Every structure is written in C-alpha cells, then in structure tokens.
Amino acid sequence: MTKETRDPLVTVKNLHVDFDVRDGIVHAVDGASFNIYRGQTLGIIGESGCGKSITAKAIMNMIPKQGKVTGEITFYEKSEEGSGEIINEIRLDQTDPDGEVIRKIRGGHIAMIFQEPMSSMTPVYTAGFHIIEAVHLHRFMSAEKIGGQMGKNIQKKRPVTEAEAREIAIEMLRRVGIPNAEKRVDSYPHELSGGQRQRVMIAIALSTYPDLLIADEPTTALDVSIEAQILDLMRELQETQDMAIMFITHNLGVIAEIADEIVVMYMGKEVERSDTIAIFENPKHPYTKALLGSIPEIGEKKDKLETIEGMVPSPFNLPSGCVFHPRCPSFMPGKCDCVYPEYAEVADGHWARCLLYDGCWPETTEAQAVKNQAVAAD
Amino acid sequence: MGAFIIRRVFYAIIMLFVVSFVSFVIISLPAGDFLDQKIAELEARGDRSASQRVDDYRERYGLDQPLLTQYWLWISNFVQGDFGLSFEYDRPVRELIGQRLTLSILLSLTTLTFTWAIAIPLGVYSAVNQYSLGDQIITTIAFIGIGIPGFLLALIVLYVAIVILNQDVVGLFSQQFKDAPWSLAKVWDLMKHLWVPALIGAVTGTAGTIRIMRGNLLDTFGQAFIESARARGLKQRTVVWRHAVRMAITPLIIILGTEAFPGILAGNILVEVVLGLPTIGPLYIQALTTQDMYMAGTVLVLIVFLLLVGNLVTDLVLAWIDPRVRLE
Known part of the structure; x- marks a missing residue:
C-alpha cells in the first residue's frame, strides 16, 4: 500500500495527558501526534514510564479520573455495508468515559490486549465466558433481509444467541491455536498456561472483528518461543481480518518484526517517527540511535553491552531544553539545554525532535538510499 | 470431595x-x-x-x-x-435450649439479613466513589458503628424507646403474648420487637463489613482483569458487580461462615442481656456465673460445633464460587 492510499483509522493530534499528583504535575504524554492506518501496524517504542501505555489508554478513553487529556483523538468509522465510506468521525477524547459511544468502540472497533495475560482474565470465569461476554456486546447476526434500497442491502440485525456465542467462542479459540478448543472453552484461567492465556486474550479481542487491536506489551510476560508464536499469530490474524495493530513494546527485536511504522517515545514526548526500515537503517534522533546501539549482535565479541549514559530523569524535575540532553552523546552545550526542540520532518515522512536538525539537515546519500529502499518495500 | x-x-x-x-x-x-x-x-x-x-x-x-x-x-x-x-x-438442658433455639436462630438470621443488605451496597458505593462526600459520610458512620459497643447502643435505644417514645421494646414479646400459643398476632408481635435487637446487631456488624467490602473492592479495582473488562466495552456497573464484587466478596463469605454460625448462640450476648431477650445468650452467661456446669458446657460445645460446621460450609461454598480452590 503506498503512502497516498493509506486509509486513516485513528488520528492522534498533539496529545497531552497530565496527572496532577501530590508532588506536582506529571506530563505522562507530552505532545504525541501520529496516525494509525487501516490494516497497518504502528509500533510504539520507549522505555518503561515513557507514556506508551497512557497513550493507548487515551485512545480507549480509559485514563483514570485524575488524568487530564488534551489534544485530538479521532476515530473514523466506516459503514459496514462494504461501500467503504467514512460515516462517522468520532472524537474519542470527548466521549463520556462510561457512555454508550465509547463502549461500542471499546472492544467492538478498538480491542486491547494487555501485558499481563496472567491476570487479565477474571479468575472465576471460564475462557469461554470472557469471549461470549464480548460477543454478546458487539457481534450481531444479520437476520432476514427487509428490503433493498438504491442498491444497498438493508438487513435487520439481531443479537447473538447463547448457543451461537458459544460456537463463536470455540471457533475463536481454535483460530488462535488452542488445542482441544471444545473442552478448553470451559477452562478457568488458572488451568491455562501463560501463552494460552494470551492466546485467549487475543481470541477475546478478535472475536468482535475490531478495526484496531491495541497490543500493550503483549509478549513481555512470555518466554521467547511463545513470544514468536504469539507474534506470528497476530500477524496471521491481522491479514485475514484486515485489522490495524498498535503495538506497544520496549523490545526492539519484536517491533522490527511486526511494525510498518514506528513512533519512538522518551519521557512522554514523541522523539522520532518514521517507517520501520528508516528507523532501523537511518535513525535520526540520538536516543533512537542509542537504543539501537544497545542491541547486542550475534557474532560480535564485546566485553560490555552498549548502554545509554545516565538515568531517566524524575518526571517532576525534567531537564531544561531537550529532555534527553543530560544523556545525549551529541549534546551541544548552550543549545540543547536551553532550547526545546520542535518536531520537524527531517526526511520524507521521517520526523524527529532534535536540535541537530534545527533549520537545515544534511540529506546524506545514505539516507536517500534507505528512503528509496523503503519506498520500494512499500 | x-x-x-x-x-x-x-x-x-x-x-x-x-x-x-x-x-x-x-x-x-x-x-x-x-x-x-x-x-x-x-x-x-x-x-x-x-x-x-x-x-x-x-x-x-x-x-x-x-x-x-x-x-x-x-x-x-x-x-x-x-x-x-x-x-x-x-x-x-436440652429442653431449656430447645425452647430458645428458634428465637436465637430467627434473631441471628434477621440481623444477618439486615447487615448484608445494608453493608454490601454501601461498601460498593463507598469503593466506587472513593473519597467522595458519600464515601466520607459512610466511613465516618462506619467508624462510629465500630466504636460504639452494642450494649451501649441497646441502652440508648431502650432509653429513647421507653422514656421518650413510651414504646415497649424489651424482650421479644409483649406481656399478653409471652405465654400465649403461636398465632398470627403473636408472630406480628414478635416482628414488632425483633427489629430492635436486629438493628442494633446490624449497626455494629455493618460497620466492619462495609470497611472490608470497600477495602477488598478497591484492591480488586487495581487488578488487570478489571481494566481488560472495561476494555471489552462493558458498562461500569457490569464491571463492578459482575467482575469486581464477585471477586471481592470471598473474604466476606469466610467471615459469614466463621462468625454467623457460632453467632446463632453467642452473637450479641450483651445486647440480648440488656434487652432481656429470651434467647440462648443470656442463658449461657447466667450458667457461667452460677457454675451451672452442664448448661454452660453444653452451650459452649454447641458454639464450637457451629463454628466447625460454619468452617466446613465456608470451605464448600468457597469451592463452589471460586474454581481456584476446588479440589480435584
């Protein structure tokens, strides 16, 4: 899919989330802007506490009461008849957090899976119960056709019956690769392994055919071989359901494998955004470069792993200027600690928030090559 | 099993x-x-x-x-x-206890119903609206309820009812029904008296139960499954009652089993003494003070018996409501 024909599903513009806590105000998300396109995967990467999960929760409108959200989050609803026209633009940030509008979107259009598969299911209910609960809320069966008008089929919808919901639950469990699904549908969470639980969570999320799946570190709690299986599964299901994924992780290997486009976050700020190949081949922001530099390579002999100098600053006492300057290898005294960098497009579709690219930026032949490669890959 | x-x-x-x-x-x-x-x-x-x-x-x-x-x-x-x-x-002894057992059971069941009917909704409200005005009021009343001993409350109720309202609230029956055979009128008379000790028991019992319910529920709200239930698009009310309360109520069931069963005989003895109720509690106290040893021993053994039955019932109920404690 070329960039011009990409079809936006959720757009986030200048998102800020502030928490007023006893010790001051925490800017959990401080100016994030990105688009999620239909059928594509957006990766969000950053270390713990950089605002990745809060961004996801803001899209779900599930920020705790104390949090203040500003900015625009828009969801573009398509008509279900297949004509593909946008019938509704919903400002998610302005919906009532327990209102009908957002509840229809949550789970129905935008589903979410979490980091903790161990505790994401209510322990006293079976795997099937959770899927059936979601199906009853969001899935409808087309009943008899009540007439066609101007080429459109108008069909009556009816709620799913108990037996149908159970069938769907078994079918979903089978699709996510749970063996013996007819029996497993009645298993309680504690009777399933960690990988199986995350599969069930995916089954719950996908049972309603959402447009977007937000996966908040879905494989962090799993071991590496299970992680690979879960990633394969997500990709496979994404293809069959034409679903977008917003994939949140701190794992660079995982994100390289799954994302089309990557947003890098640091201390609540979006510091770089580009397509995956450009981020990995030609990172612009020193933080991204440092992150990539810390990946050990097979075959390379090193005494010590590369690390990023210094500590993550306290959210109550952020450094002046660019928040990354105390740890930055390219720190320019008198500039980085004074001026807050603007978010600038430093190459085609490649955005970075860094004073290195203030005003003018060198278009290296290397960058050009990467860009050509990226376009070719598209 | x-x-x-x-x-x-x-x-x-x-x-x-x-x-x-x-x-x-x-x-x-x-x-x-x-x-x-x-x-x-x-x-x-x-x-x-x-x-x-x-x-x-x-x-x-x-x-x-x-x-x-x-x-x-x-x-x-x-x-x-x-x-x-x-x-x-x-x-x-058997005859004496038998006479009073029905009333003891009736009183403890009424108290329990009052307690749970008041405590659980208030506890849930208190947790859902943490730090709201309603929560503060409920919490204050709950602490007063925990602080005031039941017998003192009983004395206050007696004073208000007898001296100020001129109502007969002592005992469980009016004078004319005391030795009368059972009839509808007698049952009605019993109901008119029963609510006083039941309410006193409920006030003292409710307070603790509200706090436990509130605390458990707040703990449960922090769990990942609550967030994921909300992310499925469930109504807040459904999330609270179907997922959170269902999990948070377990400790209350343990308390119910281990306190309510022995409570039939030894629930609120001091209140029963103050109000002069024809239940087993006062009989037991009297037997202990006069060294009426067969009577005292029997009641004590029965209390322990009920405690053990309560524990067993609790375990069975827990296994029924929580699949994780089920024995294979």
Missing part, C-alpha cells in the same frame, strides 16, 4: 471432644460448686435445713463423684442427646 468432607467431619469430632473436656474442666476450676452457692443463698434466706440436704443434692447431681467421672457421665449421655440437668432450673 467426599473424602475431604469425611476427613473434615472426623477432625471435627476429635475437636469437639477436646473442647468439651477443656471447657468442662475450666468451668469447674473456681473453688466450690453450684451447690455451695445455692446453699449460701438458701441460708441467707433463713432456710436452716438447707445445709443438711446438701449431700442429697450432691448425690443427685453427681457432684460427689471425681471430676473425670462427672465428665464421662455427662459426655456419654451427651452423644446420645441427653445434655444433662440444669441445676439452676432443675430441668433438662
């Missing part, structure tokens, strides 16, 4: 024997026995021949036997359903 229950019943029987023996010994520990008190009382009234009849009484009640023999006589009859004779009333 069958084996589990049989094993538990077996342990319970051993426990009952130990408790019955220990309590029997403890009750007879103070110097003298029931008869010494009785005779002192009779002589104080001027009955000179009393001391001469002591030996007759001793023999009649088996008090001339050594303690172990007394215990053996009592317990071997006990298992056959004969709980011995009350010295105080000179009637079988």
Whole structure:
C-alpha cells in the first residue's frame, strides 16, 4: 500500500495527558501526534514510564479520573455495508468515559490486549465466558433481509444467541491455536498456561472483528518461543481480518518484526517517527540511535553491552531544553539545554525532535538510499 | 470431595471432644460448686435445713463423684442427646435450649439479613466513589458503628424507646403474648420487637463489613482483569458487580461462615442481656456465673460445633464460587 492510499483509522493530534499528583504535575504524554492506518501496524517504542501505555489508554478513553487529556483523538468509522465510506468521525477524547459511544468502540472497533495475560482474565470465569461476554456486546447476526434500497442491502440485525456465542467462542479459540478448543472453552484461567492465556486474550479481542487491536506489551510476560508464536499469530490474524495493530513494546527485536511504522517515545514526548526500515537503517534522533546501539549482535565479541549514559530523569524535575540532553552523546552545550526542540520532518515522512536538525539537515546519500529502499518495500 | 468432607467431619469430632473436656474442666476450676452457692443463698434466706440436704443434692447431681467421672457421665449421655440437668432450673438442658433455639436462630438470621443488605451496597458505593462526600459520610458512620459497643447502643435505644417514645421494646414479646400459643398476632408481635435487637446487631456488624467490602473492592479495582473488562466495552456497573464484587466478596463469605454460625448462640450476648431477650445468650452467661456446669458446657460445645460446621460450609461454598480452590 503506498503512502497516498493509506486509509486513516485513528488520528492522534498533539496529545497531552497530565496527572496532577501530590508532588506536582506529571506530563505522562507530552505532545504525541501520529496516525494509525487501516490494516497497518504502528509500533510504539520507549522505555518503561515513557507514556506508551497512557497513550493507548487515551485512545480507549480509559485514563483514570485524575488524568487530564488534551489534544485530538479521532476515530473514523466506516459503514459496514462494504461501500467503504467514512460515516462517522468520532472524537474519542470527548466521549463520556462510561457512555454508550465509547463502549461500542471499546472492544467492538478498538480491542486491547494487555501485558499481563496472567491476570487479565477474571479468575472465576471460564475462557469461554470472557469471549461470549464480548460477543454478546458487539457481534450481531444479520437476520432476514427487509428490503433493498438504491442498491444497498438493508438487513435487520439481531443479537447473538447463547448457543451461537458459544460456537463463536470455540471457533475463536481454535483460530488462535488452542488445542482441544471444545473442552478448553470451559477452562478457568488458572488451568491455562501463560501463552494460552494470551492466546485467549487475543481470541477475546478478535472475536468482535475490531478495526484496531491495541497490543500493550503483549509478549513481555512470555518466554521467547511463545513470544514468536504469539507474534506470528497476530500477524496471521491481522491479514485475514484486515485489522490495524498498535503495538506497544520496549523490545526492539519484536517491533522490527511486526511494525510498518514506528513512533519512538522518551519521557512522554514523541522523539522520532518514521517507517520501520528508516528507523532501523537511518535513525535520526540520538536516543533512537542509542537504543539501537544497545542491541547486542550475534557474532560480535564485546566485553560490555552498549548502554545509554545516565538515568531517566524524575518526571517532576525534567531537564531544561531537550529532555534527553543530560544523556545525549551529541549534546551541544548552550543549545540543547536551553532550547526545546520542535518536531520537524527531517526526511520524507521521517520526523524527529532534535536540535541537530534545527533549520537545515544534511540529506546524506545514505539516507536517500534507505528512503528509496523503503519506498520500494512499500 | 467426599473424602475431604469425611476427613473434615472426623477432625471435627476429635475437636469437639477436646473442647468439651477443656471447657468442662475450666468451668469447674473456681473453688466450690453450684451447690455451695445455692446453699449460701438458701441460708441467707433463713432456710436452716438447707445445709443438711446438701449431700442429697450432691448425690443427685453427681457432684460427689471425681471430676473425670462427672465428665464421662455427662459426655456419654451427651452423644446420645441427653445434655444433662440444669441445676439452676432443675430441668433438662436440652429442653431449656430447645425452647430458645428458634428465637436465637430467627434473631441471628434477621440481623444477618439486615447487615448484608445494608453493608454490601454501601461498601460498593463507598469503593466506587472513593473519597467522595458519600464515601466520607459512610466511613465516618462506619467508624462510629465500630466504636460504639452494642450494649451501649441497646441502652440508648431502650432509653429513647421507653422514656421518650413510651414504646415497649424489651424482650421479644409483649406481656399478653409471652405465654400465649403461636398465632398470627403473636408472630406480628414478635416482628414488632425483633427489629430492635436486629438493628442494633446490624449497626455494629455493618460497620466492619462495609470497611472490608470497600477495602477488598478497591484492591480488586487495581487488578488487570478489571481494566481488560472495561476494555471489552462493558458498562461500569457490569464491571463492578459482575467482575469486581464477585471477586471481592470471598473474604466476606469466610467471615459469614466463621462468625454467623457460632453467632446463632453467642452473637450479641450483651445486647440480648440488656434487652432481656429470651434467647440462648443470656442463658449461657447466667450458667457461667452460677457454675451451672452442664448448661454452660453444653452451650459452649454447641458454639464450637457451629463454628466447625460454619468452617466446613465456608470451605464448600468457597469451592463452589471460586474454581481456584476446588479440589480435584
């Protein structure tokens, strides 16, 4: 899919989330802007506490009461008849957090899976119960056709019956690769392994055919071989359901494998955004470069792993200027600690928030090559 | 499961024997026995021949036997359903308890219903609206409820009802129904009296239950499954009741089993004494003070019996509501 024909599903513009806590105000998300396109995967990467999960929760409108959200989050609803026209633009940030509008979107259009598969299911209910609960809320069966008008089929919808919901639950469990699904549908969470639980969570999320799946570190709690299986599964299901994924992780290997486009976050700020190949081949922001530099390579002999100098600053006492300057290898005294960098497009579709690219930026032949490669890959 | 229950019943029987023996010994520990008190009382009234009849009484009640023999006589009859004779009333203990058991059960059930019907909704409200004005008010009242002893509340209620409102709230029946056979009018009269001790019991019991419910629920709200239930698009109300309360209520069921069953006999004894209720509690206190040992021992063993039954029932209920504790 070329960039011009990409079809936006959720757009986030200048998102800020502030928490007023006893010790001051925490800017959990401080100016994030990105688009999620239909059928594509957006990766969000950053270390713990950089605002990745809060961004996801803001899209779900599930920020705790104390949090203040500003900015625009828009969801573009398509008509279900297949004509593909946008019938509704919903400002998610302005919906009532327990209102009908957002509840229809949550789970129905935008589903979410979490980091903790161990505790994401209510322990006293079976795997099937959770899927059936979601199906009853969001899935409808087309009943008899009540007439066609101007080429459109108008069909009556009816709620799913108990037996149908159970069938769907078994079918979903089978699709996510749970063996013996007819029996497993009645298993309680504690009777399933960690990988199986995350599969069930995916089954719950996908049972309603959402447009977007937000996966908040879905494989962090799993071991590496299970992680690979879960990633394969997500990709496979994404293809069959034409679903977008917003994939949140701190794992660079995982994100390289799954994302089309990557947003890098640091201390609540979006510091770089580009397509995956450009981020990995030609990172612009020193933080991204440092992150990539810390990946050990097979075959390379090193005494010590590369690390990023210094500590993550306290959210109550952020450094002046660019928040990354105390740890930055390219720190320019008198500039980085004074001026807050603007978010600038430093190459085609490649955005970075860094004073290195203030005003003018060198278009290296290397960058050009990467860009050509990226376009070719598209 | 069958084996589990049989094993538990077996342990319970051993426990009952130990408790019955220990309590029997403890009750007879103070110097003298029931008869010494009785005779002192009779002589104080001027009955000179009393001391001469002591030996007759001793023999009649088996008090001339050594303690172990007394215990053996009592317990071997006990298992056959004969709980011995009350010295105080000179009637079988079984008969005395039987008369009052219905009212004790009725009172504790009413109290329990009041308590749960008030405490659970308030606890849930308090947790859902944490730190709101409503929560602060409920919390304040709950702490007052925990702080005020039931008997003091009973005295206050008596004062208000009798002195100010001129209502008859003492006991469980009005004078004219006290010895009347059961009839609709008598049941109605009972209802008119029953709510007073039930409410007092509920106020003191509710307070703790509200706090426990609130605390558990707040803990549960922080769990990942609550967030993921909301992310499925469930209504807040459904998330709270179907997912959070369902999980948070477990400790309350444990409390219910371990407190409510023995509470039938020894729930709010002081309140029952203050209000002069014809329940088992006051009977028990009196038996303890007068060393009416078969009566006291029987009630104590029954309390322990109910406690053990309560524990077993709790375990079974827990296994039923929470799949994680089910035995394979």
